[in-house]
Amino acid sequence: MKRRNTATKEAVLSVLNSSDKAMSQGAIEKKIGVNINRATIYRVLNRYCEDGVLHRIVADNGKQYFALCEECDKHRKPLHHFHFRCEKCETIECLPEPVHFSLSNAYVVEKVNCVLTGICKDCSKF
Secondary structure, eight states: OOOOOOOOHHHHHHHHTOOBEEHHHHHHHHHOOOOOOOOHHHHHHHHHHTTSSEEEEOOOTOOOOEEHHHHHHTTTOOOOEEEEETTTTEEEEEEEOOOOOOOTTTOOOOOOEEEEEEEOOOOOOO
């Protein structure tokens, strides 16, 4: 289904295009810089996830982050990949290493959510 293009959708996509890391709704809202209803931004983010434009990362702190799926394709990240959340700068980035796990045949894995937490390579320099 083709969705109508709006100024909010364009603003959200522009912010995510300018970032090389996943962003929370609050960070996106702050980067947009104009007053847009929080529920509207969440609705846009959820639709982009449904349409396969973004993927949602639920971090170990319960906060949701969003990243462009094309970034994963560009860097040849597998569909099921790890994410790293920095406790110092509060960013999340997709890691290129694939997830390896094994379960008995009784389980059918449909989605994977793996978040490693620590200090990122940029923050560990200081």
